[in-house]
Amino acid sequence: MFTEVGRWLDARTSRAGDWLPEAVLAAKGDHRVSVVLPARDEERTVGEIVGRIRRDLRERLPLIDELVVIDSCSTDATARVAADAGAQVVHQNAVLRGYGLLPGKGDALWKALAVTTGDLVVFIDADLRNFGTHFVTGLLGPLLSDPSVAYVKGCYDRPLADGTAAQPHGGGRVTELVARPLINLHWPALAGFIQPLAGEYAGRRAVLEEISFVTGYGVELGLLVDLLGRVGLDSLAQVDLGVRVHSHQPIEALGRMAGHIMLTAWSRLEREGRLVTADPPNGRIAQVRRLGNGRRLHVSDVGVHERPPLITIPEYASGARLMPERRQP
Ligand SMILES: O=c1ccn([C@@H]2O[C@H](COP(=O)(O)OP(=O)(O)O[C@H]3O[C@H](CO)[C@@H](O)[C@H](O)[C@H]3O)[C@@H](O)[C@H]2O)c(=O)[nH]1
Ligand SMILES: O=C(O)[C@H](O)COP(=O)(O)O
Numbered sequence: 001m002f003t004e005v006g007r008w009l010d011a012r013t014s015r016a017g018d019w020l021p022e023a024v025l026a027a028k029g030d031h032r033v034s035v036v037l038p039a040r041d042e043e044r045t046v047g048e049i050v051g052r053i054r055r056d057l058r059e060r061l062p063l064i065d066e067l068v069v070i071d072s073c074s075t076d077a078t079a080r081v082a083a084d085a086g087a088q089v090v091h092q093n094a095v096l097r098g099y100g101l102l103p104g105k106g107d108a109l110w111k112a113l114a115v116t117t118g119d120l121v122v123f124i125d126a127d128l129r130n131f132g133t134h135f136v137t138g139l140l141g142p143l144l145s146d147p148s149v150a151y152v153k154g155c156y157d158r159p160l161a162d163g164t165a166a167q168p169h170g171g172g173r174v175t176e177l178v179a180r181p182l183i184n185l186h187w188p189a190l191a192g193f194i195q196p197l198a199g200e201y202a203g204r205r206a207v208l209e210e211i212s213f214v215t216g217y218g219v220e221l222g223l224l225v226d227l228l229g230r231v232g233l234d235s236l237a238q239v240d241l242g243v244r245v246h247s248h249q250p251i252e253a254l255g256r257m258a259g260h261i262m263l264t265a266w267s268r269l270e271r272e273g274r275l276v277t278a279d280p281p282n283g284r285i286a287q288v289r290r291l292g293n294g295r296r297l298h299v300s301d302v303g304v305h306e307r308p309p310l311i312t313i314p315e316y317a318s319g320a321r322l323m324p325e326r327r328q329p
Pocket of ligand 2: 254
């Protein structure tokens with residue numbers, strides 16, 4: 001089993017430096033490229049990322065056709081900062097309203113796929129502190145050079161910066177403690193993905209619109225597992241983007257993220273008929289917080305929902321793209 005993983009790792013892993021911007025542009029041909037940044041309260045970082053993409057990959061090189069920030073119910077100035085930097089800003093809850101409002105990153109990505117028009121779609125997290133345009137060109141390179149590649153996942157070294165010192169490889173705690181063990185236990189063919197939860201990836205719309213999106217932080221694991229089933233390992237690739245520095249969430253928030261990921265794995269195992277139970281898992285997580293000299297329980301919903309393949313949504317399938325009002329509803 002791991003022989004196949006090793007072979008895939010060698011064959012399907014490239015480095016961002018293998019994909020020079022001018023060569024990527026030359027390979028673009030008739031493709032149309034959309035870049036999407038999901039952003040919830042990212043006013044500190046989103047402007048810099050949008051500005052770099054606009055200047056370097058739209059104005060200097062005409063590589064990117066569409067640059068969308070999907071504002072995921074931000075309470076800060078994310079939308080204004082992103083618009084000022086040159087992005088088209090769409091509010092998550094303004095898209096496909098008839099399908100109900102659901103929270104979380106996966107829903108934001110599904111809505112972004114619905115409103116964009118590129119046949120190639122690149123997703124980049126909006127909290128990156130060391131963004132470089134090689135993130136975008138590196139992810140596009142394998143898709144533009146090999147029609148058999150359907151989806152490209154970023155990988156990188158992940159430092160953990162705790163405010164006083166950085167551990168060069170200490171980041172990605174949910175990845176290492178939850179996602180990687182789950183993947184190895186249940187989908188070992190995916191074990192070669194160095195950063196299975198990376199928020200930087202690119203895919204062909206024709207494939208992405210045919211799979212469902214989990215609404216919360218389970219979206220990345222859900223996409224990998226579902227793509228493996230749909231297109232097979234050899235149509236998946238990864239590209240080494242160097243080092244990624246981002247805003248770390250508090251450990252309690254990572255516990256809830258882990259809950260999303262475990263429930264996503266559970267949903268796929270159940271769907272694959274590998275788990276049969278009359279007693280589904282509890283969708284809430286209780287975390288004990290210190291309160292003065294005592295303690296209290298803090299209960300959060302970590303249940304995940306499914307957004308169906310976009311191609312099954314009539315408004316989308318009719319070909320009418322769904323760009324809504326730019327302002328928040
Ligand atoms: O409800 C939300 C939550 C987050 N985000 C955005 O999604 C990106 C990633 O979110 P973040 O909270 O920074 O996640 P990380 O702690 O970095 O988690 C890692 O693991 C997650 C689970 O797989 C992935 O979704 C992330 O991309 C990956 O970086 C950021 O731009 C957020 O602003 C939303 O758009 N909506
Ligand atoms: O991907 C992960 O594992 C989570 O985003 C946590 O990352 P961090 O440990 O670098 O904060």
